[in-house]
Amino acid sequence: MAAELAPATILEAEPPRARKRARVVAYISSPVAVLVVFFLGPMGILGYMSVLKFGIAGVGGFTGLDNYRSVLTDPTFWQILWTTFTIATVAMVLMLFFALPLAYVLAFKVRRYELQLLLLLVLADQLNPLIRVYAWRTLLGREGIINSALLFTGLIHQPIESLLFSKTAVIIVSSAEYLSLATIPIYAALKAIDPAILEAADDLGAGTFTMYRKMLIPLAAPGIFVALILVYIPLFTEFLTPALVGGTSGFMVGNYIEQQILKTGNWGVGSAMSFLLLVFAVIFVAIMYKLAAINRLQSATNSDA
Amino acid sequence: MPEPATTSGSISGSATAEQASEALPEAAVLADHVTKRFGSSGGAAVDDVSFAVAKSEFFSLLGPSGCGKTTTLRMIAGFETPTSGRIVIEGRDASTIPVHKRNTNLVFQNYALFPHMTIAQNIAFGPERKRLPRKEVKQRVGEVLEAVHLSEYASRYPRELSGGQQQRVALARALSNRPAVLLLDEPLGALDLKLREGMQFELKRIQRDVGISFVYVTHDQGEAMTMSDRIAVMNLGKVEHLGTPEEIYLRPRTLFTAGFIGQANLLSGKVESKDSDSLIVRLDDGSAMRASAAAEGCDPGAAVAVMVRPEHLRIATNEPPGVGALPVRLVEETFQGSWSRYAAETKTGERVIVNVPSDARLERSAFDGTVWLSSDPEQAYVLPSGATAPQGDAAEPEL
Numbered sequence: 195m196a197a198e199l200a201p202a203t204i205l206e207a208e209p210p211r212a213r214k215r216a217r218v219v220a221y222i223s224s225p226v227a228v229l230v231v232f233f234l235g236p237m238g239i240l241g242y243m244s245v246l247k248f249g250i251a252g253v254g255g256f257t258g259l260d261n262y263r264s265v266l267t268d269p270t271f272w273q274i275l276w277t278t279f280t281i282a283t284v285a286m287v288l289m290l291f292f293a294l295p296l297a298y299v300l301a302f303k304v305r306r307y308e309l310q311l312l313l314l315l316v317l318a319d320q321l322n323p324l325i326r327v328y329a330w331r332t333l334l335g336r337e338g339i340i341n342s343a344l345l346f347t348g349l350i351h352q353p354i355e356s357l358l359f360s361k362t363a364v365i366i367v368s369s370a371e372y373l374s375l376a377t378i379p380i381y382a383a384l385k386a387i388d389p390a391i392l393e394a395a396d397d398l399g400a401g402t403f404t405m406y407r408k409m410l411i412p413l414a415a416p417g418i419f420v421a422l423i424l425v426y427i428p429l430f431t432e433f434l435t436p437a438l439v440g441g442t443s444g445f446m447v448g449n450y451i452e453q454q455i456l457k458t459g460n461w462g463v464g465s466a467m468s469f470l471l472l473v474f475a476v477i478f479v480a481i482m483y484k485l486a487a488i489n490r491l492q493s494a495t496n497s498d499a
Numbered sequence: 500m501p502e503p504a505t506t507s508g509s510i511s512g513s514a515t516a517e518q519a520s521e522a523l524p525e526a527a528v529l530a531d532h533v534t535k536r537f538g539s540s541g542g543a544a545v546d547d548v549s550f551a552v553a554k555s556e557f558f559s560l561l562g563p564s565g566c567g568k569t570t571t572l573r574m575i576a577g578f579e580t581p582t583s584g585r586i587v588i589e590g591r592d593a594s595t596i597p598v599h600k601r602n603t604n605l606v607f608q609n610y611a612l613f614p615h616m617t618i619a620q621n622i623a624f625g626p627e628r629k630r631l632p633r634k635e636v637k638q639r640v641g642e643v644l645e646a647v648h649l650s651e652y653a654s655r656y657p658r659e660l661s662g663g664q665q666q667r668v669a670l671a672r673a674l675s676n677r678p679a680v681l682l683l684d685e686p687l688g689a690l691d692l693k694l695r696e697g698m699q700f701e702l703k704r705i706q707r708d709v710g711i712s713f714v715y716v717t718h719d720q721g722e723a724m725t726m727s728d729r730i731a732v733m734n735l736g737k738v739e740h741l742g743t744p745e746e747i748y749l750r751p752r753t754l755f756t757a758g759f760i761g762q763a764n765l766l767s768g769k770v771e772s773k774d775s776d777s778l779i780v781r782l783d784d785g786s787a788m789r790a791s792a793a794a795e796g797c798d799p800g801a802a803v804a805v806m807v808r809p810e811h812l813r814i815a816t817n818e819p820p821g822v823g824a825l826p827v828r829l830v831e832e833t834f835q836g837s838w839s840r841y842a843a844e845t846k847t848g849e850r851v852i853v854n855v856p857s858d859a860r861l862e863r864s865a866f867d868g869t870v871w872l873s874s875d876p877e878q879a880y881v882l883p884s885g886a887t888a889p890q891g892d893a894a895e896p897e898l
Contacts, residue, residue, distance in 0.1 A: 388609070388611060391611045391614070393611065394613070395613070395624070397576060397599070397603075397673075398625035398628060398672070399628030399629060399676070400624075401599060408624070409613070413615060
């Protein structure tokens with residue numbers, strides 16, 4: 195056996211280093227090319243524009259960090275950033291609140307139709323976001339389904355105005371939008387837990403709440419962190435949903451950038467804002483990654499338990 | 500099913516049920532005609548099982564895989580609900596009590612320790628759920644860690660411990676909750692032989708010290724014999740025999756039990772005559788054997804099997820006088836150190852195993868002709884041969 199293997203390994207090792215390296219370069223060159231053309235290129239252009247001056251008279255040359263300075267000293271920007279932060283965070287928490295039990299049910303309870311339900315979840319995610327947001331409008335509107343139902347049952351006497359075109363609306367709609375994106379990594383993490391561990395917790399007296407707090411959340415932490423990273427960034431840069439259901443109070447940074455670029459025509463300030471948003475996102479991911487790395491160490495025991 | 504099996508089954512069934520209802524007031528666990536079916540059409544995984552576990556008793560459920568022993572244990576723990584019948588824990592019908600409110604704790608086969616918690620946190624988990632004061636939780640953790648000799652590992656994580664240590668943590672975690680009954684699901688199955696033997700004594704010692712009932716599930720008859728006060732031998736979802744290790748070993752009620760517990764030679768034949776203190780069985784090869792004890796249902800004319808343990812047979816190179824010599828041909832000898840194992844074959848091809856002390860080994864020439872096997876009538880035991888024939892592998896010698 196070993197004698198048969200030996201020549202093969204020698205053959206493997208035979209090509210010189212340079213050739214091996216050439217092969218690696220060949221393998222990764224096409225994805226790198228795609229990244230450069232479609233990702234780094236536009237980023238470069240954006241970066242270049244963020245240091246240019248745009249006025250009524252057109253492009254007015256290099257201004258250094260003036261655009262950044264004006265963004266950072268703009269109180270409206272900070273206010274909108276704060277709104278964006280609260281909307282994204284509340285939506286995230288709300289989403290986890292639904293994603294965790296959903297992932298739990300998928301991983302441990304449905305058994306028979308697990309795969310079908312999982313596919314359904316992915317499929318629901320493929321629905322055009324525009325159509326989805328419009329569907330929410332018919333639900334949340336003044337004469338929408340929710341208000342009508344509440345009026346009909348007599349729980350309220352006046353339709354709730356703030357359901358649509360508000361912060362609340364943005365939070366509800368955007369948290370529903372990314373639900374499947376958040377559920378799947380959590381589901382995968384839960385699936386890796388030995389069911390006997392949960393049975394042991396149950397056996398030792400853990401009720402539902404303790405089960406989540408002491409077992410499911412800590413053990414699924416790697417998946418939860420992945421979900422946070424996957425979902426928080428698109429939430430933070432959300433622009434379609436607030437535009438359609440946000441009204442004035444649900445105005446987010448994404449909309450501000452759009453307004454700067456498409457309405458005001460100030461490409462410089464808009465680009466600078468985009469870059470700042472990117473910096474915030476990177477900081478957020480870095481923090482999450484650190485936390486997730488710590489947690490990976492602890493739950494790595496899962497496999498050999 | 501053929502008649503003899505059903506009769507003997509129902510006899511043992513009603514006997515255990517009687518025991519069960521008698522023991523009801525002081526029983527720690529009572530299984531009362533418990534049946535479990537999985538799915539709507541499937542056969543019963545556990546079929547009308549009844550037994551009572553006394554307070555501070557070490558009780559084992561013993562049987563081959565798929566015999567329903569683990570399902571029975573999981574019904575006591577509350578993970579499975581009986582299809583019919585009831586489980587009574589300390590006099591209270593537990594059928595409607597959810598797992599986390601039952602006064603039982605389970606030691607899992609693969610320990611199921613919480614990987615994200617230290618050993619101390621693992622053990623404190625149960626007492627904390629009972630909202631005990633912090634001081635008492637700490638005290639209990641210290642006590643059980645001491646009992647399993649792991650005090651210095653309190654702040655380690657489960658992955659940093661060896662298999663045997665993890666096993667002891669699992670035991671400590673279950674004990675820290677001070678359950679009325681401790682349930683153990685093949686807890687030593689994942690350990691190597693040496694460690695397993697050490698842990699058997701350890702388990703028995705701990706059980707005696709804490710004085711709570713243990714319900715122990717195992718497929719290893721040696722393990723069950725070493726530790727148990729009583730054993731329920733299970734096969735195909737039914738209790739075949741419930742009794743002390745001695746009873747089960749010396750006076751098995753069924754062929755299955757005889758073949759599963761230890762090694763047994765089972766020689767088939769018919770009862771020829773029966774009087775007050777012994778019966779004579781005509782074996783298939785025409786020879787006769789005398790036995791002084793028999794299970795129920797061994798009347799003259801009945802198809803039976805004579806059970807003789809390998810260590811209770813003697814080999815003679817000349818035919819001994821009187822009833823009870825079985826002519827056989829020796830097939831092979833396996834030297835085991837202090838004793839030798841002989842495999843022999845009767846005229847009808849039945850295989851017989853004989854264990855002989857080393858100082859009584861036979862000459863090589865004994866292999867050439869016929870030798871005669873005999874045993875004291877007290878060492879031979881007659882069983883009705885029914886449908887519950889021993890499984891081939893269970894009757895095989897085990898080294």
